[in-house]
Amino acid sequence: MATRFKEVLNSGKFIVTSEIGPPKGTNLEKMYHHIDLLRDKVVAMNVTDHQSSVMRFPSIGGCLAIKERGGEPILQMTCRDRNRLALQAELLFAYTRGIRNVLCLTGDAVPVGDHKEAKGVFDLDSVQLLKAIRQLEAGRDLGGNELDGTVEFCAGAIVTPEADPIEPQLVKFEKKVEAGAEFFQTQAIYDLDNFSKFMKFARQFPVKILAGIVLLTSARMAKYMTENVPGIFVPQSLIDELAAAPKGEAVNKGIEIAGRMIAALKKDFICDGVHVMAIGREELVPEILTAAGL
Amino acid sequence: MKSITKQKPFDEIEEQLEGLDRIYIIGCGTCATMTRTGGWDQVLSMKEHLQEHGKMVTGWTVIPTACDEMTETSLKENDDAIRNSNGIVVMSCALGVHKVSCYMDKPVVPALDTLFIGLEDEPGNFQEVCAQCGQCVLGQTAGICPLTACHKGLLNGPCGGTNKGKCEVDITKDCAWTLIYRRLEAQGRLDLMRKYQPPKNYQVAPRPRLVRIA
Numbered sequence: 001m002a003t004r005f006k007e008v009l010n011s012g013k014f015i016v017t018s019e020i021g022p023p024k025g026t027n028l029e030k031m032y033h034h035i036d037l038l039r040d041k042v043v044a045m046n047v048t049d050h051q052s053s054v055m056r057f058p059s060i061g062g063c064l065a066i067k068e069r070g071g072e073p074i075l076q077m078t079c080r081d082r083n084r085l086a087l088q089a090e091l092l093f094a095y096t097r098g099i100r101n102v103l104c105l106t107g108d109a110v111p112v113g114d115h116k117e118a119k120g121v122f123d124l125d126s127v128q129l130l131k132a133i134r135q136l137e138a139g140r141d142l143g144g145n146e147l148d149g150t151v152e153f154c155a156g157a158i159v160t161p162e163a164d165p166i167e168p169q170l171v172k173f174e175k176k177v178e179a180g181a182e183f184f185q186t187q188a189i190y191d192l193d194n195f196s197k198f199m200k201f202a203r204q205f206p207v208k209i210l211a212g213i214v215l216l217t218s219a220r221m222a223k224y225m226t227e228n229v230p231g232i233f234v235p236q237s238l239i240d241e242l243a244a245a246p247k248g249e250a251v252n253k254g255i256e257i258a259g260r261m262i263a264a265l266k267k268d269f270i271c272d273g274v275h276v277m278a279i280g281r282e283e284l285v286p287e288i289l290t291a292a293g294l
Numbered sequence: 295m296k297s298i299t300k301q302k303p304f305d306e307i308e309e310q311l312e313g314l315d316r317i318y319i320i321g322c323g324t325c326a327t328m329t330r331t332g333g334w335d336q337v338l339s340m341k342e343h344l345q346e347h348g349k350m351v352t353g354w355t356v357i358p359t360a361c362d363e364m365t366e367t368s369l370k371e372n373d374d375a376i377r378n379s380n381g382i383v384v385m386s387c388a389l390g391v392h393k394v395s396c397y398m399d400k401p402v403v404p405a406l407d408t409l410f411i412g413l414e415d416e417p418g419n420f421q422e423v424c425a426q427c428g429q430c431v432l433g434q435t436a437g438i439c440p441l442t443a444c445h446k447g448l449l450n451g452p453c454g455g456t457n458k459g460k461c462e463v464d465i466t467k468d469c470a471w472t473l474i475y476r477r478l479e480a481q482g483r484l485d486l487m488r489k490y491q492p493p494k495n496y497q498v499a500p501r502p503r504l505v506r507i508a
Contacts, residue, residue, distance in 0.1 A: 084493060106448060109445050109463045122446045123493065125448045125449060127451070128491075128493050131490070165456070171451055187454055231455075
């Protein structure tokens, strides 16, 4: 059985988590394959919750599959699709099925996804969801009613160190810490100097920070993310490095870059660990970890 | 305060008018005139359009304010033309459509969609600034409503979709929380943003909302 994420989080070891994206449909073979591939290589696996507001197999289903296959899941929970009743109910269910880690997110906006006319819920936000977890742990639901059997979770949140402007993000970061976040997984970072500045701020708080590592697969993808994805900035030097790779070799260059960054973060104790997101190329995560010397 | 409207596609208006061939058209002299969706010009265009599409238009009027008490009087003044029709097209917000429907025993069809209650911040630019939530937070957010101005209606600060001070959902729109931060910062009141905002009470006035003044 996998070691509890919280135990490793507090062990002082450099932590590596990764991510599983559930399928659109009921064919779970690829997801099972990714789980089996990563289960023993990372401390825990996040399961995304209708990532980018695209309807998929649910996060909780992915987490149960990880449990069944001997891994340690982190349940990603967004506030986009469920009101406070549904969120609390799912937390109760998750706890009874051995899921002990939750990442609280607001969730992407509905119009960016594939059900553009759906009603966005956002009854709670990520800070309120963190508070809700702590309240359930204390034995009461958000209506103030007593629970017959409580929950216990290692609760985390996200932060975007490259957000522009950064100041409002940092205010929210502090609110998440106060609301009970124990760990943070960041949006993708590529500029280690800038990230170090963020870490100087974050180190004031008693929380663990896992830097988000998103695999760059080509110069074009890196450029696209910088130009179009809020909070992601890929320095020109990295784009040039990818562009200079021989034809068909850009992915390998991306693996090398990711590995190099992880090694640097670990060597200089810049943060407490990394969260590796390969977005559909999960089979490459072991290679990234090898490139990082892990 | 203005009720901001947009004309429905003609296809949809015609679909609603199926089986109705004698039409009376009602515009509104207040909000729908200012938004150029239900003033005299738009009423006349609608008349021409309906005539071109084989409808007989028995008459038309623009009621000063379609949602107020004078609507009944105004309709009585046009009683003959209205009686001659077998369907009414209303070019006002839904409040006007509702009001007109109260006095009619024949089908009343909206020609407009009511989008939001907004204000005209510059000529021709109508902005939603209040979502009528029943529990005003403007005192803590420097006069910018996060429930309205933030796409997700977030109460505790921005999401990760802030993009150079704009909203990722629509880059022509400002990120509400960037605006709130800047204003609170200028006022030396950032502590207000640091304060935890609990989940909102969405049942302040349970729907359908109704207030009676004693």
